[in-house]
Amino acid sequence: MTASLVVISPGLHTTVQDLGRCGFQDVGVPISGALDRIGLQLANALVGNARDAPALEMLLQGPSFMVAADAVRIALAGCNGCIEVDGEQARRVPAGTSVRLTRGETFRVTHLGDSACACLAIEGGIDVAPCMGSASTYVRGRIGGIGGMQLRAGTHVPLKQSSVPRRPESTLGQPFDLALDAPVRVVLGPQADYFTEAAIATFLAAEYVVSAQSDRMGFRLDGPVLQHAKGYNIVSDGIVAGSIQVPGSGVPIVLMADAQTTGGYPKIATVISADIPALGRRRPGRKLRFTAVSVPEAEDLRRAQEATLRRMMGSLRVADSQAPIDTATLLAHNLISGMVAIR
Amino acid sequence: MHLRFLPAGDTALVVEFGDVIDRALSERVLRLGAALRAAGIPGLIEVVPTYRSLLVRYDPMLTDSATLCGGLESLLENTGAGAGPARLWRIPACYEAAHAPDLDEVAQRTGLAPAEVVRLHSGTLFHIYMIGFVPGYPYMGDLPATLALPRRADPRTRVPPGSIAIASTMTAIYPVESPGGWHLIGGTPIRLFDASAPRPALLGPGDKVRFEPISAPRYDEIRRAVEAGTYHVPCESAPS
Numbered sequence: 001m002t003a004s005l006v007v008i009s010p011g012l013h014t015t016v017q018d019l020g021r022c023g024f025q026d027v028g029v030p031i032s033g034a035l036d037r038i039g040l041q042l043a044n045a046l047v048g049n050a051r052d053a054p055a056l057e058m059l060l061q062g063p064s065f066m067v068a069a070d071a072v073r074i075a076l077a078g079c080n081g082c083i084e085v086d087g088e089q090a091r092r093v094p095a096g097t098s099v100r101l102t103r104g105e106t107f108r109v110t111h112l113g114d115s116a117c118a119c120l121a122i123e124g125g126i127d128v129a130p131c132m133g134s135a136s137t138y139v140r141g142r143i144g145g146i147g148g149m150q151l152r153a154g155t156h157v158p159l160k161q162s163s164v165p166r167r168p169e170s171t172l173g174q175p176f177d178l179a180l181d182a183p184v185r186v187v188l189g190p191q192a193d194y195f196t197e198a199a200i201a202t203f204l205a206a207e208y209v210v211s212a213q214s215d216r217m218g219f220r221l222d223g224p225v226l227q228h229a230k231g232y233n234i235v236s237d238g239i240v241a242g243s244i245q246v247p248g249s250g251v252p253i254v255l256m257a258d259a260q261t262t263g264g265y266p267k268i269a270t271v272i273s274a275d276i277p278a279l280g281r282r283r284p285g286r287k288l289r290f291t292a293v294s295v296p297e298a299e300d301l302r303r304a305q306e307a308t309l310r311r312m313m314g315s316l317r318v319a320d321s322q323a324p325i326d327t328a329t330l331l332a333h334n335l336i337s338g339m340v341a342i343r
Numbered sequence: 344m345h346l347r348f349l350p351a352g353d354t355a356l357v358v359e360f361g362d363v364i365d366r367a368l369s370e371r372v373l374r375l376g377a378a379l380r381a382a383g384i385p386g387l388i389e390v391v392p393t394y395r396s397l398l399v400r401y402d403p404m405l406t407d408s409a410t411l412c413g414g415l416e417s418l419l420e421n422t423g424a425g426a427g428p429a430r431l432w433r434i435p436a437c438y439e440a441a442h443a444p445d446l447d448e449v450a451q452r453t454g455l456a457p458a459e460v461v462r463l464h465s466g467t468l469f470h471i472y473m474i475g476f477v478p479g480y481p482y483m484g485d486l487p488a489t490l491a492l493p494r495r496a497d498p499r500t501r502v503p504p505g506s507i508a509i510a511s512t513m514t515a516i517y518p519v520e521s522p523g524g525w526h527l528i529g530g531t532p533i534r535l536f537d538a539s540a541p542r543p544a545l546l547g548p549g550d551k552v553r554f555e556p557i558s559a560p561r562y563d564e565i566r567r568a569v570e571a572g573t574y575h576v577p578c579e580s581a582p583s
Contacts, residue, residue, distance in 0.1 A: 024543065025389055026390065027478065027479055028480055131538050132538065140477075144538075148538075186352075187351075187352050187353065189351070235363060235394050236394055236473070236482075237359070237396045238351070238355070238391040240355045240398070242352050260476060270350070271352065273352060295353055295407075295408045303404060
């Protein structure tokens with residue numbers, strides 16, 4: 001019998017995502033992957049998966065499911081919402097803690113708290129074949145995930161494991177900072193010289209608001225218009241997640257996971273990789289400010305963030321207890337292979 | 344020589360060779376890309392060639408921008424200026440009315456007979472500058488100057504896959520159904536992108552393309568062979 005989670009309600013936009021698809025950007029295939037790389041890896045760690053295992057990413061409003069497997073263990077991360085389990089043993093499981101559910105139980109992620117996105121990981125992982133080396137869904141190109149699409153009511157999310165053993169549940173050893181009010185750090189360029197000095201000063205001083213016209217492709221911002229110094233058309237060049245392009249309207253767009261691979265608008269700056277997850281968590285209407293750092297500073301910040309993440313993944317605790325998880329027992333069950341493989 | 348290293352955050356840098364569309368400049372971009380791939384530089388994730396620059400993506404956990412720039416400088420010194428080996432694809436193209444909704448309008452606006460538009464388009468050896476917009480979409484140039492038109496004032500919301508299109512000095516083929524503002528002057532029965540194939544994109548940056556005119560019945564015949572998996576697009580080594 002195949003094991004799955006059956007979608008009761010799909011939420012606003014729920015897709016299978018991992019750390020993304022590399023090596024095909026030269027033929028126009030976006031990287032995709034979770035908007036919140038940190039949330040994805042923490043969710044996976046909580047259920048003992050490899051850190052880069054595919055999980056379900058949900059945006060703004062979460063889905064609900066029925067368990068069609070003997071037992072599953074799931075965990076939510078990247079938000080301060082919770083998993084609500086229905087039925088006789090109704091309970092609320094906060095983000096950052098795993099829970100084991102059995103056949104026929106239903107659960108929902110009604111709200112993601114203050115976060116715009118969250119990842120739900122399932123022990124053993126989602127059973128989807130990688131496409132171009134990744135399970136990430138790129139909906140516009142109908143690539144990856146489950147049929148290249150977001151989940152719909154009735155979709156079966158196939159699972160690799162039909163059951164999971166009972167064991168103490170895991171929880172994060174320290175609270176997870178969503179960093180929703182921190183400044184978003186950028187490296188100026190590659191086309192900062194296409195803007196007036198006043199425009200760059202405005203960009204770094206002003207308050208912007210995440211627009212409702214934001215999706216996995218890009219976050220549009222509402223705020224002061226930026227003046228181009230020499231037109232708003234460039235001969236197309238490459239785009240990365242975090243590229244901030246400014247089209248003719250003068251209003252910046254931060255390109256995100258599903259961004260096209262090349263573009264013809266000048267890019268005033270690039271959000272540093274350490275701050276992409278926290279930007280991805282910002283809901284429409286949330287305010288933000290940009291601040292500039294150098295490339296070496298940005299590289300150091302990313303390395304420091306990885307070290308913090310490693311520490312968090314290595315210091316999980318038993319839920320409802322102060323005792324640390326017995327790493328040797330987990331290792332014996334080969335449940336943290338992804339965690340010990342960390343560089 | 345205009346050459347700049349530009350920052351693109353902490354996971355990529357841009358090697359900018361210029362800011363125009365130019366064949367010789369494109370060849371330099373492509374040669375550096377090939378050299379970088381061959382060099383096996385630690386931490387290099389991938390390179391993305393565009394008209395005038397090479398995006399170099401790296402893993403900041405394994406390397407850094409300063410180290411990469413050093414490696415790039417020595418590669419640039421040892422990389423020649425000429426074109427490398429390339430593939431030449433002969434792509435079947437049907438220019439008949441059913442596949443070419445904009446051919447008459449293009450003829451009118453350029454002051455040429457439709458047959459002359461077809462002769463010029465199919466008589467040009469195209470160079471793929473880059474792939475972008477959607478997976479597998481090749482930006483190919485250069486069109487004869489007499490065929491250069493601005494994009495349509497009113498873009499289509501749905502362009503069928505296989506449409507052969509022109510705008511400005513470029514031609515392209517829509518690999519999947521998508522919106523599009525270019526003029527549709529023909530159609531090809533071949534598939535340009537198959538996500539499930541080991542090499543999903545048929546065409547790559549630097550490849551050469553020639554369009555071979557075919558009749559509508561031949562289009563249908565090739566289409567059936569493509570669907571049966573028995574058609575292979577003719578490909579040979581391009582003269583450098």
